[in-house]
Amino acid sequence: MSTFSHNLHQAYQQVPDKPCLYMLRNNLPDQEVTYRQLVQGAAGYARALAEQGIQPGEVVILLLQHGESLIYAFFGTILQGAIPSIMPFLTEKLDPAQYRQSLAALFHTSAPSAVITYQEFKSEVLQAAAQAPSLRAVLVDTGIQAQVNPDFEILPGLKRTQQDLVLLQHSSGTTGLQKGVALSHQAIFNQLQSYSAALNLHSSDVIISWLPLYHDMGLIAGFILPILSRVPLVMLSPFDWVRAPHRLMHAISHYRGSLCWLPNFAYNFCAQKVRDRDLEGVDLSSLRAVINCSEPMHWSSHQMFLERYAPYGLKASALATSYAMAENVFAVTQGGIDRPVTIDWIDQHASITRQVAIPVNPSENANPMLSAGFPIDGTRVRILDAKGKQLKDRSIGEIAISSNCMLAGYYNRPDLTRKAFLDGWYLTGDLGYMAEGEVYVTGRKKDLIIVGGKNIYPQDLERIASEVPGVHPGRVVAFGVFNPEAGTEDVVVLAESDQTHPDVRARLADGIRQRINRGTDIALRYVRVVDREWLLKTSSGKIARSANREKYLCENP
Amino acid sequence: MTDDITLPLASFITSRILRQPDRQLQADEALISSGLIDSFSLVDLALFVEETFYVHIADTELNADTFDTLRQLVAIIQIRQSH
Numbered sequence: 072m073s074t075f076s077h078n079l080h081q082a083y084q085q086v087p088d089k090p091c092l093y094m095l096r097n098n099l100p101d102q103e104v105t106y107r108q109l110v111q112g113a114a115g116y117a118r119a120l121a122e123q124g125i126q127p128g129e130v131v132i133l134l135l136q137h138g139e140s141l142i143y144a145f146f147g148t149i150l151q152g153a154i155p156s157i158m159p160f161l162t163e164k165l166d167p168a169q170y171r172q173s174l175a176a177l178f179h180t181s182a183p184s185a186v187i188t189y190q191e192f193k194s195e196v197l198q199a200a201a202q203a204p205s206l207r208a209v210l211v212d213t214g215i216q217a218q219v220n221p222d223f224e225i226l227p228g229l230k231r232t233q234q235d236l237v238l239l240q241h242s243s244g245t246t247g248l249q250k251g252v253a254l255s256h257q258a259i260f261n262q263l264q265s266y267s268a269a270l271n272l273h274s275s276d277v278i279i280s281w282l283p284l285y286h287d288m289g290l291i292a293g294f295i296l297p298i299l300s301r302v303p304l305v306m307l308s309p310f311d312w313v314r315a316p317h318r319l320m321h322a323i324s325h326y327r328g329s330l331c332w333l334p335n336f337a338y339n340f341c342a343q344k345v346r347d348r349d350l351e352g353v354d355l356s357s358l359r360a361v362i363n364c365s366e367p368m369h370w371s372s373h374q375m376f377l378e379r380y381a382p383y384g385l386k387a388s389a390l391a392t393s394y395a396m397a398e399n400v401f402a403v404t405q406g407g408i409d410r411p412v413t414i415d416w417i418d419q420h421a422s423i424t425r426q427v428a429i430p431v432n433p434s435e436n437a438n439p440m441l442s443a444g445f446p447i448d449g450t451r452v453r454i455l456d457a458k459g460k461q462l463k464d465r466s467i468g469e470i471a472i473s474s475n476c477m478l479a480g481y482y483n484r485p486d487l488t489r490k491a492f493l494d495g496w497y498l499t500g501d502l503g504y505m506a507e508g509e510v511y512v513t514g515r516k517k518d519l520i521i522v523g524g525k526n527i528y529p530q531d532l533e534r535i536a537s538e539v540p541g542v543h544p545g546r547v548v549a550f551g552v553f554n555p556e557a558g559t560e561d562v563v564v565l566a567e568s569d570q571t572h573p574d575v576r577a578r579l580a581d582g583i584r585q586r587i588n589r590g591t592d593i594a595l596r597y598v599r600v601v602d603r604e605w606l607l608k609t610s611s612g613k614i615a616r617s618a619n620r621e622k623y624l625c626e627n628p
Numbered sequence: 629m630t631d632d633i634t635l636p637l638a639s640f641i642t643s644r645i646l647r648q649p650d651r652q653l654q655a656d657e658a659l660i661s662s663g664l665i666d667s668f669s670l671v672d673l674a675l676f677v678e679e680t681f682y683v684h685i686a687d688t689e690l691n692a693d694t695f696d697t698l699r700q701l702v703a704i705i706q707i708r709q710s711h
Binding site (some may be wrong): 097098112145150165253310311313315318344346523557577580581584585588589593594596597 | 636646647648650651658661662663664665666667668669670671672675687688690
């Protein structure tokens with residue numbers, strides 16, 4: 072039976088004592104959670120929601136940090152038949168006012184009936200909830216007790232069908248929060264089946280993850296896949312990983328981790344920022360796949376990672392790739408499992424000027440493209456030209472997909488859902504090509520910026536920068552520039568101002584930096600105040616992001 | 629604050645993290661809670677402090693509760709150097 076609740080119920084009956092996850096904590100021993108504890112903990116949340124009158128099919132937003140409460144609240148919401156959506160938690164650097172705005176945006180489109188959070192955060196939620204007439208309950212995690220004998224007869228989750236929605240997944244920022252990817256049980260189980268086959272997933276595997284659960288890679292590959300497939304999961308919080316990336320290596324070594332997903336920047340980060348003395352005794356030979364996913368993949372990042380960790384037992388064959396998106400639940404393709412990732416050296420000039428990927432010998436003018444692998448079962452990929460016509464192999468165009476694990480729609484946004492499809496094919500907005508059945512991603516059509524695997528909408532950054540007094544509203548542009556050292560994009564903001572004094576401009580730049588750093592989950596790298604009329608506009612008077620990016624790169628090579 | 633700690637530290641932060649070498653950093657300016665130094669750069673800062681001043685800052689100390697300003701970070705370095 073393919074719903075989450077049935078799956079959990081079976082695990083509870085069949086393997087209650089089997090550990091489903093190990094949580095790494097700070098200055099405390101790792102915490103082991105068995106399927107029995109998971110279901111009992113989740114059932115406690117299901118009951119708490121039921122007591123508040125939360126009905127199956129209603130949305131529940133989870134504002135909790137990485138940890139036990141979040142895990143139980145997530146599955147508890149599902150056992151209640153309701154639809155969880157995990158929202159990133161307020162971090163110390165975020166400006167509460169901006170965060171409240173994000174919450175309000177989320178409340179507006181997903182119309183939640185409940186929020187689960189911490190006691191100390193309740194008043195924050197209530198303030199943001201002023202404009203959310205749908206919200207009937209704010210639950211806090213303390214006081215929600217595990218249910219020692221969950222009554223499966225009455226759990227509404229067991230009455231849900233495969234076609235019902237099981238969860239919503241958002242990207243960040245005001246714009247991303249309006250696009251809640253709504254997924255059904257069926258779509259997720261179809262994905263798990265196809266993706267497990269592509270990975271040769273086996274019960275002897277051990278998955279290690281430091282990824283946040285509000286992101287598709289963390290939520291699906293690093294949480295739902297292992298738990299529902301009964302493959303042990305070892306979890307480290309993203310907050311701890313970024314301060315001590317060596318803990319990931321120790322976790323792999325200690326638990327004999329075999330699978331791990333990382334966004335491209337993490338290869339650079341792990342290669343550059345871990346001291347030798349923090350790697351003493353580490354053995355990475357158990358890894359059979361480290362999967363690069365969720366932002367443009369770079370051969371140099373793989374090389375750097377391998378060079379750093381080969382002395383610790385990392386096998387070259389473990390380097391793997393995937394192309395994934397929340398709209399397809401997660402994976403579209405998988406590469407590097409049964410054979411090494413294909414590296415396709417292409418003529419750089421031809422790829423830019425003629426949109427074709429011509430294979431050439433490695434040289435300075437050639438670009439090593441990492442294959443994202445083959446489409447997983449049940450997912451088809453096509454490359455389309457600007458008119459929606461299918462292109463032949465090695466022609467670069469928009470990547471479109473059709474699958475048995477597609478989103479049900481953007482929640483409460485039929486307008487956005489309609490726009491995303493063409494003749495039943497989902498238009499990804501990514502650019503790429505196919506060659507001998509494998510998919511290569513070369514760039515993207517839309518102006519989205521991807522920083523450390525997170526999707527950032529430039530319009531959100533531009534709006535925030537426009538709020539700084541002295542900046543001409545609407546005369547701001549944000550874009551990303553690839554930083555090879557970091558393996559990801561640096562965010563650049565250019566703002567026009569009438570102020571010409573360098574000190575005044577420096578203060579303005581500071582103001583923009585602070586607003587963006589505190590108003591979003593990225594750190595602005597470059598900010599520049601420019602003269603009036605510096606920014607290029609389109610014929611319709613809008614700021615042209617790509618043209619301004621080119622202009623900036625010409626002036627700052 | 630001693631210049632031999634403050635100056636290289638400030639210069640590292642402005643040139644390597646903020647990439648605004650001309651920027652003046654105030655001793656009491658919030659660095660972490662303001663988002664000026666992002667989490668990805670905290671490890672860089674810790675590595676720099678360790679290599680330059682021969683003192684150790686633990687991973688768990690990389691947050692605004694331990695230090696949030698240049699002055700506080702300099703004080704931590706001084707205390708550890710004197711031990």
